[in-house]
Amino acid sequence: MKIAVLLKQTPDTETKIKIKSDASGVDETDIKWIINTYDEYAVEEALRLKEAVGTGEVVIVTAGIKRAVESMRQALAMGADRGILIDTEGLTLDSYTAAVILAKVLPNEKFDIVLAGKQAVDDDCVQVAHGVATLLDWPCVWPIEHIELSGDKKSVMVVRPVSGGTKEVFEVGLPTILCCDKGEHDPRYASLPGIMKAKTKPIQELKAADLLAGETPKVKWVNFSLPPDRxxxxxxxxxxxxxxxxxxxxxxxxxxxx
Amino acid sequence: MNDTPSQYPPPFQVSDYVTKLTSTPDKQLPVGVLIVGAGPAGLAAAIRLSQLLETAPEIKQSLGDFPIAVLEKGKYPGAHLLSGAVINPIAFRKLFPNLKESDFPFYGPVEKESVYFLTAKNSFPIPVPPTMKNHGNFAASLSKVGGWLAKKAESAGVTILPETTGSKLLVEDGVVRGVRTGDKGRDRNGSPLSNFEEGVDMVAQATILAEGTQGHLTQTAIEHFKIKGPNPQIYALGVKEVWEVAKPLDRVIHTMGWPLRLGKKYGEFGGSFAYPLGKDKASLGLVVGLDYHDASLSVHDLFQEMKCHPIFRKILEGGKRLDKGWGAKTIPEGGFYALPKRLSLPGALLLGDAAGFVNVPALKGIHYAMWSGMLAAETIFEALRGKKDLKSAETLKSYDTAVQKSFIWKDLYQVRNMRQAFQWGFVPGGILAGMMTVTKGLFPGGQFRAKADSEQTLFLGNKKYVKPDNKYTFDKLSSTYASGNRSRDSQPNHIKISQDVSEVVGEAWIHMCPANVYEWHTTPEGKKQIQLNPSNCIHCGAITAKGGRLTPPEGGSGPEYTEM
Structure with missing residues (x-):
């Protein structure tokens, strides 16, 4: 079973966000960076799927700048096997271009399942995973709180909460992209041997610019402002x-x- | 009634925290040299040792895949570091000979300084005592310094493991072999949760205990190996805030007197500080010795009241406490005669605040901590180079000698009785301290005795405090929030106390704790007990000084200081 986790590095949810004085973006000087909260659940589910099968590989795929490697190493310390960093240094990506570069990388690896968090807690766009699924023409379920692999390992059964406490149950063929909500399993702590091993696990680096093939963002950021004080x-x-x-x-x- | 906290010993056995190595090989993690605590002492040791190992690749190789590993209980290096701070840069200069002063993580040199004696309404400038002169020193935030040192250490190949506590000391045949790290993912009752992760035995050729004030493993080691010094260690509690200020503070300020009461009856020793952190920030705090007698004394609330004094109000006017601008921590104040009998054990060394290297009259300890770290690194390196047995008591003894030959020893010896002189009140203490300064400690000489803080008798006074206005003054809960503390609620209690204590002792704990950890609770049988809110705890360590015992919670818990 070969599983990818799309992992984004986001500001800690307790970070007090400050806007740059020219309102051109978020002032990143005092930000503490973490694994996007929902992506951490995706890592946990990926590791559990691999453990259930007994063999396979969990690969962390991140589009971001070099500092994101620290978050990738945390996922490797939890037990993921290797990483692919798509270096976006010097580029501003929107959900569309992020989906474009991920959709270029994922097919080469022949993944059975791609897991992602249901949304990133920084921009809350909820678009990248859907975009990748569209570009690859793979099925995508959002959000899910439970995954089970079928006996023949050719499909998964997933549970999706809908409003009013109702649950929808889907059977999805592979490969697929699944977007994890806060599920039934709290993300594991990295063990110390895991942290030590993670330092030498391989992280392949690709350049986002090489993968864009002329595609440009559909979104232009005009101005940033903070919500009014409560x-x-x-x-x-x-x-x-x-x-x-x-x-x-x-x-x-x-x-x-x- | 002679009511002392020591009459109510906590449910804590040193033997529970000393263990042999696990027999399960995959629960063992071998490293070269293990350092407990990513503070100035531990990181200086790590950096110095990595510098020395660079010169000797064969020794580095002999230490395995992880030659130097540092455990840090906080969420990141610096998260649990707090000090005034005005730093003597001597250790920085020695450790980083190729860096300029402007490269160090300081806000700026001390340009002017003043000392005042305060009364409730007025302030009287007094000459700066020779011990307190800060010319050539730098104002800094210790949590930032810690983060900076950690980056230097990591880029030199040191492995830092944050969110990891040292829970038990691994001892075999009288030799410290390493540390068992704390478990993660247990619920309130101690039962494993679905993400439970058991601690591992970090096995090392040498273990450096650099845990800072009230070190859990350090105290365990001191008791287990019976190396307590002639005097008990005593502590002060410091509460500190960092403010954004409207106009720059132009000097370093220290005060004595108000809001502390000077009589022997109260036994209140301490003072305040206000330091400039660049042009737009200032750090200020109040430090009070925990040998005080009035159970209604609350350093947190006294500090809030202090900020209303004209001298401080002037600094804060138009400013704002930073969102994460509050913290508290204890300071070991016992000095020379409270140092452990030995600073080295078979397989282990004691450093910095953990050992008690603090010069109270000079209000300094960071440069001693770093210097002791460098001496520890050099001792271990020399032993490795000489192929000596680190398990032998003799081998690491050269660390004791190195410290005794250093300025740490000389400085602490000169002021050896100064803190203890104040047990007779402020005025006699001041006179004695003055004579000690003039004679460089020769007069009156000898060793002044001191009692442990937990053995000081308490009475229940009725000290009243200002009502918080949430602009200049705050209550304990909003302060605790401003420490950045977000400990996981559902974890076992890490604070060991006797819950059945007298009214006076209970009140003393409730008032003393700056983070609202203790409160009265009436059992269904109608009995009054102390109840704990351990997730509020910011690990200041005051409870250990005053009759309880702090053990490490789950790694990553506690405050998340960034500016302290």
Missing amino acids: QAGKILKGEPEQVCAELVKLLREEAKVI
């Missing part, structure tokens, strides 16, 4: 009747939601 809440006091009347009035006149 206003302090209001606490209404008094008799229940009064409070209710006041609440309705505020919802209608101030919040304008009813």
Whole structure:
């Protein structure tokens, strides 16, 4: 079983995001970088699939600049076997161009399953995995919280939560791209021997510029700004009747939601 | 009533934290030299040793695939480092001879300094005591310094393992063989979760204990090998904030007196600091010895009150506490006579704050920590080069000699009784300290005795504090949040205390803890007990000084300092 995990390095979710003074982007100076939260679940599921089969390979595929290698090594420390870094130094990619370069790399490796997080916690675009699936004409299920390999290893059964607590169950032929939600398995901790081994696991480097073949981003970033500060809440006091009347009035006149 | 925390010993046995090597080979991880703690001491040791190994490839090879490994319990190197700090750059110069001062991770040289004696409303400048002169020193943030040193170490080939605690000392036949790392992924009751990861035995030719203040394995080693010094180690608790300031602070400021009370009854020894961190930031804090007597004393809240004094308010006016601009940590203050009897053990060395290398009158320890790290590295390298047996007690003893010949020893000896002099109150202590300074420690000479902080009697005073305004003053919970702490809630409790304590001792813990870890709780039987919120803990170590015992939580827990 050969499994790829599309892994993105994103700012730690606790990072206080600052905008550059010319509003041209995010000021990255004090950012602590982590594996995109949902991608970490994808790594865990990939390792479990490989363990269930008993043989195979888990490959971490990342489009990013050199600092992303640190996050790739963390995934290798968890147990992945090797990495492919598509170096994007000097380029600005959007979801489309990211999908283009990934779709160029994945077929060469003949993966059975490609796992990704359901979205990146930085831009929340939710487009790259779908884009790759479209370009490759592979089936794609989003988001999933459970994966099971069929007995003949030719398909997977996946569970997808839909609104209201309902679950959809799909049987999907391979190869496929599956986008992992926070699932039933917490990502494992890297063991110390794992961390030590990860330092020497191979990471192949490709150049994004060589893979774009003239494709350009469909999105242009014009301006960045932070959301407005959250206003302090209001606490209404008094008799229940009064409070209710006041609440309705505020919802209608101030919040304008009813 | 003579109420002391030591009457309520914690459920902690040193023997639980000393073990033989596991017999399972795949749970053993051999490394060359193992360093516990990625602080100034441990990283200076790692960097110096890697420099020496560069000159001797055959020795480096003999240390295996991982010649130097450093364990760090924090989320990243620097996450648990906190100091004032004004740094004497002597160790940086020695360790990085090819770098210029401007390359070091400092904010800037100390240009002016003032010392004030404070009363509640006023401040009186006093001459800067000779021990406190900072000409030639640099203001810095120690968590940033730690991150910088870690990068230097990694680029020299050192393996740093963050989020990894040293949980047990591996000892066989009286020799320290390495460290068992802490487990990860246990729930509150200690049962393994689905992502449980058992610790491993890091087996090393030599183990360097550079854990800083209140080192878990260091204290375990000191007790197991029975090498306590003549005086017990005593501690101070420092609470610190970093502010964005509207106008640059132009000098280093130290104060004595208010908000501490000077009488012997209170036993309150300490002072405050305010240091410029470049043009737009300032670091300020309050340090109080944990030998105080009033159970209602809270260093956190006293510090909040202190910020309202005109002298500090002037600095902070129009400024803002950084979002991650708060932290607290203990400082070993016992000095010369509280140092362990030996600094080396068969197979292991004690460094920096873990050993107690702090000069209280000079308010310095970082350069001693780094210097001791360099001496440790040189000792180990010489032993390896001479093909000597690192397991023998004699081999590493040359580290003791090296420290005794260094300025660390000379400095600490000169001020050996100064901190203890203040047990008689501020004025007699000040007079004695003055005479000691003039005579370079000759007068009155001898060894002043001291009691452990946990043996100081407590009384329940009724100290009142300012109500937080969330602009200049804050409560403990918002401060704890500003430490960046996001420890996983569902993990076993790492703080060992007796929950059934007297009113006074319970109140003392509740007030002392800057992170709101302790609170009263009434059992269904109607009994009042101390209840713990361990995930609030920022590992300052005060509880160990005051009668409990801190052990390491799951690796990666605790504060995430970036500016401390």
